[in-house]
Amino acid sequence: MLADRVVVLGGGFAGLETAFQLRAMVKPTRLHLTVVADRDHFLYRPGLAGLPFGAAEAPLHVPLSAALGRWGITWRLAAVESLDTALQVVRTNRTQPIHYDHLVIATGARVHPQRVPGLAEHAVQISTAGQLHQLGERFQWVAHNAGHGRPQQVLFVVAPDTVWPGPAYEIALTLDTWLRRRQVRHQVRITFVTSERAYGEQLGPGLHRVLAGEFATRGITGDTRLAVTEIGEAHTCFDDGSKLEHDLVVAMPPHAAAMWHDGLPADNRGFLTCRPEDRSVTGLDGVYAPGDAGDFPVKQSFLAMTQGWAVATAIAARVEGRPAAPRFEPTAFCVLDTVDKGILVEAPLTAEGLVRVDHDRVLTGAAWHAAKHALARYVPMRYRRGRPALPRTGHGLLTAARRLLER
Numbered sequence: 001m002l003a004d005r006v007v008v009l010g011g012g013f014a015g016l017e018t019a020f021q022l023r024a025m026v027k028p029t030r031l032h033l034t035v036v037a038d039r040d041h042f043l044y045r046p047g048l049a050g051l052p053f054g055a056a057e058a059p060l061h062v063p064l065s066a067a068l069g070r071w072g073i074t075w076r077l078a079a080v081e082s083l084d085t086a087l088q089v090v091r092t093n094r095t096q097p098i099h100y101d102h103l104v105i106a107t108g109a110r111v112h113p114q115r116v117p118g119l120a121e122h123a124v125q126i127s128t129a130g131q132l133h134q135l136g137e138r139f140q141w142v143a144h145n146a147g148h149g150r151p152q153q154v155l156f157v158v159a160p161d162t163v164w165p166g167p168a169y170e171i172a173l174t175l176d177t178w179l180r181r182r183q184v185r186h187q188v189r190i191t192f193v194t195s196e197r198a199y200g201e202q203l204g205p206g207l208h209r210v211l212a213g214e215f216a217t218r219g220i221t222g223d224t225r226l227a228v229t230e231i232g233e234a235h236t237c238f239d240d241g242s243k244l245e246h247d248l249v250v251a252m253p254p255h256a257a258a259m260w261h262d263g264l265p266a267d268n269r270g271f272l273t274c275r276p277e278d279r280s281v282t283g284l285d286g287v288y289a290p291g292d293a294g295d296f297p298v299k300q301s302f303l304a305m306t307q308g309w310a311v312a313t314a315i316a317a318r319v320e321g322r323p324a325a326p327r328f329e330p331t332a333f334c335v336l337d338t339v340d341k342g343i344l345v346e347a348p349l350t351a352e353g354l355v356r357v358d359h360d361r362v363l364t365g366a367a368w369h370a371a372k373h374a375l376a377r378y379v380p381m382r383y384r385r386g387r388p389a390l391p392r393t394g395h396g397l398l399t400a401a402r403r404l405l406e407r
Contacts, residue, residue: 007036018308037076042383081093085263085287090103111253116253118232158195191223196224202297203345298349302334306390337372342364
């Protein structure tokens with residue numbers, strides 16, 4: 001019997017979790033796995049928010065060649081140029097056409113700063129490691145000027161169509177702590193403006209209440225439902241006609257799909273239309289889009305991993321000719337770090353990405369700061385070993401978290 005050919009496009013959370021789960025679920029003789037990625041490493045993105053404040057970047061990287069090679073997964077360093085779902089072929093810029101029986105499109109999302117005039121020129125974005133290192137240098141100048149008696153104004157902006165603004169909240173709250181420890185916080189005005197209807201609205205009203213309380217306690221001025229329209233050298237404009245002056249703008253730009261696939265069903269930002277239960281692309285057989293490449297409106301690392309688990313379960317069932325019982329049950333789970341403590345959020349979601357009424361739970365405390373750093377070690381460690389981050393039960397990690405929440 002010939003092995004089924006599974007091709008995974010993308011080396012992020014959704015792509016690697018799918019690949020490693022499949023390798024754990026199906027005998028190697030039944031499956032030939034290939035991962036195609038345009039970079040040679042996995043980056044643990046939830047850890048990036050610590051970079052401006054001196055956190056080390058190296059532990060966040062996982063070399064793909066060694067991780068995939070541990071379990072005989074073929075790796076191709078290449079950029080995808082086109083897909084032919086009729087012929088079941090992936091064409092790239094570096095290798096021969098790659099044929100597949102099952103295709104996983106996990107190419108993620110990409111920022112589009114040009115959609116906000118002046119954002120690319122006058123704001124520091126918080127999307128890449130390099131940008132966050134640059135932000136750290138700018139924060140040093142803010143602290144230096146404040147220490148010499150020159151008041152500073154730092155403005156955080158979350159633009160419309162941002163897929164997940166969590167890092168902006170983490171950095172704003174951490175900046176407050178960082179400045180206090182340098183005894184210059186009184187000289188720095190921190191303002192946080194978001195286009196969201198509520199702070200962290202994707203994860204429910206509980207997170208909004210906690211963040212609003214943190215802002216009030218820390219003296220951070222915040223506002224919601226304001227969409228940035230232009231960022232200038234000295235001021236930023238919003239859709240209600242208001243302007244805010246600043247010495248430094250920290251911006252979370254709009255996002256869209258990292259790749260647009262002609263002929264595949266997608267929304268107006270290029271995110272592929274999927275069936276809720278297994279993240280298979282609507283109208284196509286054997287094609288899946290877990291994580292940020294798909295149309296699930298909440299895009300966050302834990303959700304990407306659970307979608308990868310659901311996709312792997314569906315493909316494994318098809319390869320072995322058995323029913324696929326498990327379904328993708330969306331639950332957002334994350335920890336926002338503020339250095340002095342952490343904010344843990346669990347938010348069960350509907351198939352449309354809405355928080356189930358009165359089901360979201362939020363806890364704060366120093367223990368969750370430690371939990372955030374434990375996760376930053378655990379997930380890269382698992383991936384370095386070529387192992388999935390989620391247990392075989394799929395939601396075992398979430399079950400353990402729930403037990404902690406219930407204490």
